[in-house]
Amino acid sequence: MGSSRSSLRGVPDGQQLLQETGCEPERSGRLGWFCLGLRSEDLEAELSENPIGDRIVGAFFQPGQETVDFPSFVRVLAHFRPTEKNWTRDGVQPEPANSRNRKLKFAFQLYDQDRDGKISRTELLQVLREMLGLQVTEEQLQSIAERAIQEADLDRDDAICFDEFRKSLEKVDIDHKMSVRFLE
Amino acid sequence: MIWGADKVQTFKLTPTTFFFYLLPQIILDTGYSMPNKLFFTNLGAILIHAIIGTCWNAATLGLSLWGCHQGGAMGNIEIGLLQYLLYGSLMAAVDPVAVIAVFEQVHVNEVLFILVFGESLLNDGVTVVLFNVFDAFVSLGGGAIDAKEIVKGIVSFFVVAFGGSLLGTVFGLLISLLSRCTKNIQIIEPGFIFVLGYLAYLTAEMLSLSSILSIVFCGVCCQKYMNSNMDENSIQTVRYAMKVFANGSETIIFVFLGISAIDKTIWVWNTGFILLTLFFILIYRFIGVFILTWFLNRSRLVPISFVEQIIMGYGGLRGAVAYGLAVNLNETKIKEKNLMVCTTLIVVYFTVILQGVTMKPLVQWLNVKRAAIVDLTLVEKVQNKVFEHMLVAIEDISGQIGDNYWRNKWRNFEEKWMSRLLLKPSARKKQDHVFNVFHQLNLQDAMEYVKEGEHRGSLEFIRNESAFVDFKKKFGEDYEEAMPDIMAVMADDQGSAMRRDPVPSVSLEMHEQNMRGLREAEGINSHYLLDQHLYKSRKQHRYRFSRSHLDINQDENEVQEIFQRTMRSRLESFKSGKMGVAPPKTITKHTKREPQPKMPNGRNKPYHSGDEDFEFSEGDSASGYDTSFPMRVGYRAGAGIENPAFMPDLDPSSPLHIPPWLADAGLEVNPVAPSERAQVRTPGHLHRLASLRTSAQPGDTVRDRNLLTPPPPPHRDDDHL
Numbered sequence: 001m002g003s004s005r006s007s008l009r010g011v012p013d014g015q016q017l018l019q020e021t022g023c024e025p026e027r028s029g030r031l032g033w034f035c036l037g038l039r040s041e042d043l044e045a046e047l048s049e050n051p052i053g054d055r056i057v058g059a060f061f062q063p064g065q066e067t068v069d070f071p072s073f074v075r076v077l078a079h080f081r082p083t084e085k086n087w088t089r090d091g092v093q094p095e096p097a098n099s100r101n102r103k104l105k106f107a108f109q110l111y112d113q114d115r116d117g118k119i120s121r122t123e124l125l126q127v128l129r130e131m132l133g134l135q136v137t138e139e140q141l142q143s144i145a146e147r148a149i150q151e152a153d154l155d156r157d158d159a160i161c162f163d164e165f166r167k168s169l170e171k172v173d174i175d176h177k178m179s180v181r182f183l184e
Numbered sequence: 185m186i187w188g189a190d191k192v193q194t195f196k197l198t199p200t201t202f203f204f205y206l207l208p209q210i211i212l213d214t215g216y217s218m219p220n221k222l223f224f225t226n227l228g229a230i231l232i233h234a235i236i237g238t239c240w241n242a243a244t245l246g247l248s249l250w251g252c253h254q255g256g257a258m259g260n261i262e263i264g265l266l267q268y269l270l271y272g273s274l275m276a277a278v279d280p281v282a283v284i285a286v287f288e289q290v291h292v293n294e295v296l297f298i299l300v301f302g303e304s305l306l307n308d309g310v311t312v313v314l315f316n317v318f319d320a321f322v323s324l325g326g327g328a329i330d331a332k333e334i335v336k337g338i339v340s341f342f343v344v345a346f347g348g349s350l351l352g353t354v355f356g357l358l359i360s361l362l363s364r365c366t367k368n369i370q371i372i373e374p375g376f377i378f379v380l381g382y383l384a385y386l387t388a389e390m391l392s393l394s395s396i397l398s399i400v401f402c403g404v405c406c407q408k409y410m411n412s413n414m415d416e417n418s419i420q421t422v423r424y425a426m427k428v429f430a431n432g433s434e435t436i437i438f439v440f441l442g443i444s445a446i447d448k449t450i451w452v453w454n455t456g457f458i459l460l461t462l463f464f465i466l467i468y469r470f471i472g473v474f475i476l477t478w479f480l481n482r483s484r485l486v487p488i489s490f491v492e493q494i495i496m497g498y499g500g501l502r503g504a505v506a507y508g509l510a511v512n513l514n515e516t517k518i519k520e521k522n523l524m525v526c527t528t529l530i531v532v533y534f535t536v537i538l539q540g541v542t543m544k545p546l547v548q549w550l551n552v553k554r555a556a557i558v559d560l561t562l563v564e565k566v567q568n569k570v571f572e573h574m575l576v577a578i579e580d581i582s583g584q585i586g587d588n589y590w591r592n593k594w595r596n597f598e599e600k601w602m603s604r605l606l607l608k609p610s611a612r613k614k615q616d617h618v619f620n621v622f623h624q625l626n627l628q629d630a631m632e633y634v635k636e637g638e639h640r641g642s643l644e645f646i647r648n649e650s651a652f653v654d655f656k657k658k659f660g661e662d663y664e665e666a667m668p669d670i671m672a673v674m675a676d677d678q679g680s681a682m683r684r685d686p687v688p689s690v691s692l693e694m695h696e697q698n699m700r701g702l703r704e705a706e707g708i709n710s711h712y713l714l715d716q717h718l719y720k721s722r723k724q725h726r727y728r729f730s731r732s733h734l735d736i737n738q739d740e741n742e743v744q745e746i747f748q749r750t751m752r753s754r755l756e757s758f759k760s761g762k763m764g765v766a767p768p769k770t771i772t773k774h775t776k777r778e779p780q781p782k783m784p785n786g787r788n789k790p791y792h793s794g795d796e797d798f799e800f801s802e803g804d805s806a807s808g809y810d811t812s813f814p815m816r817v818g819y820r821a822g823a824g825i826e827n828p829a830f831m832p833d834l835d836p837s838s839p840l841h842i843p844p845w846l847a848d849a850g851l852e853v854n855p856v857a858p859s860e861r862a863q864v865r866t867p868g869h870l871h872r873l874a875s876l877r878t879s880a881q882p883g884d885t886v887r888d889r890n891l892l893t894p895p896p897p898p899h900r901d902d903d904h905l
Contacts, residue, residue, distance in 0.1 A: 052570060052573045052574065052577070053573075053577055056573075056574060056577040056578070077578065080575075080578055107567065107570065107571070107574070110570065110574070111570075127566070127570070128566065131566075131569055131570070131573070140622070143622070144566075144622045147622060147625065148563050148566060151561050151563050152561075152563045160563075165563075168561060168563045168564065169563070169564060169567055171564070172564055172567065172568065177568065177571040177572075177575075178571050178574070178575070179485055179486075
């Protein structure tokens, strides 16, 4: 994908988008042109080598949609901005896209493909299989998945819901791990 | 004693001793145990601090001292500008030894630590160059310095720094290559790292390159490959030996520093010089850190906070390296060498003692983010991996070439080429991080289990269980002659554990070692009991069918169990994996049934057999006793966490769970001994077996159908025949 200079004018609802995602106009404009009307095949070509590439691609598309338009594209990318430290919560504003919670939610959705709010064992197994597949035998994968669920599953429903997911990652420095530099 | 030392000052910290015998081990240790990923992630910041920061320190210190000298604050000493600069250059460097000594106790967060620490290591390149350059200048005298010399100086920096690092990398790769070939002579593996590490140091020293950089990069490059290639014992040996050497050297260095102070000859006191030096060092360190971090923060993902900057500034400790360099000064050219040495000592004492001691309270007072106590969890590890992939993908999508792109590229390159070259083939297979975490967790469990078991009583209990388990495993693989010899079983098992998760063999090994402490009588006893209770080999079974009594009955069960196992496994391989085994959950007691995990088709037979062992034994007892735990089934290949030898849910209070051999009546109490034993570990109901059994399959024999209804034990003879 190339990128070309563009301004915010070409983008519908530019101001509102800026508000919501906090992306600067020039930067988001730059990304804007080429992703208008992007389809999943275009995205997939780049990510063929990435083990969870197809899931990430899937995360851009709302369920049922065939194309992604610029606002949703930016919205998804906005998750990867570095977290602002001074964000204070007031009930009026919606939570910004790059808060820790939203980042975790995004990550959670990568696992939870059927969007039922829980990561079941099968879903976890699929992700593990994708990421580890070649080197690890099937039984070991099963055990790993089992163990992971055991570790995180607090209410014993044999699946990891978002709260449990968040709790298990509370020591991980999400800021560092899930932010990309250019999106400032 | 001090008077005695004073009189007989035979022992001083000579630079040779320091630089050649005491320092290398410390630096090798730091390089080898360096957190690589963190280091390279922050490499930019570290380099900037190391190079620019050190130059800044040296320049400002030298110039300010000279300025004060001109202003007359120091009285009558003969030091020229160049000498001040030389002095500045040797005082400028933050000392790795001191930093390690202090920061190791304080446990600040890892980013801060790596910044200070990395800087202290990498600034050696700069220090060496600066020192040599100014030394040369001082020798030449003031007049001969022109642009050519300065350019030479700058070029020499690059040569020294990069040459040292390159040399270290070469040695690191060499070590990794060597470790790849030591499959049969593991005993010499630990030696390589020490010998070759030191060789790297000496070679760099010989070529006038930066030796510290050389040995650091040697350690940094080889650690990954060494840790994968070497035997577990060797890894431990290396780790401990390095720590011993490093700590020993560090202590000796500081002791010698202290003793060196007692040398009267070097004591020259110049108030102005000393106090000003101290003052300037502190001030310029802070200023330098603040300025540089301000620059860095503009391009860092997560900025370094103000508090962290203060700690970084405060952590600019000078140490023995500065002292060594000072003693190396040429007396003829530098008349005030003693003054310099003396001041250096005082500065070292000041920074190490005062700043070092107050570091911890300061960290607490300022509420610096501390190092997170890291529990190893699988979820985190998996999630970290997911994050990595995610970031690469996002960068890809957005068309940016960022950090993660390069990191990914490097990782791919490394996997394809370097791993192939430098890792043992067996090590390459086990490369995966998530699996390593899994393995480590299992090992932890195993150790806990052993402790737990010992707590409860003799480990013989465990040994029997594990041997029992081994048998079942063995039966799963091939119905060979079952030997009631535990040791043989264990030995075989360890050999055959390749396909399976290595945990069982590990835990058994520990059991074995613990067992050696027990008395012989127990050994004999257990042999006897095992003989009674363990599965006999198939051959022996064949002749034992009869209607009469318990003893044979037992065998009957065993035979049937074995038979059932075979049948089961055949069935399984036909069916799609719906009737999977319940997932193991030994850690917590569970009575509710677990959903079956999907078992993929075409599972190899031993796996199934491993499952069946437990299922059947539990099934037998299911009706008779109100206990059976579906979880136990977890003993299958690769399910290291479910090694039934682990018994966290053993309930000692339950009367039913009396271990068979403790029961007086031996056999009579347990008509279904194997089942009982299995059941001992497994509270909970199991009715799955009934469902399995009820499925009518074409290949069933009469015997199989007999098991369709789980009969209560007393009536078993009738049913089984």
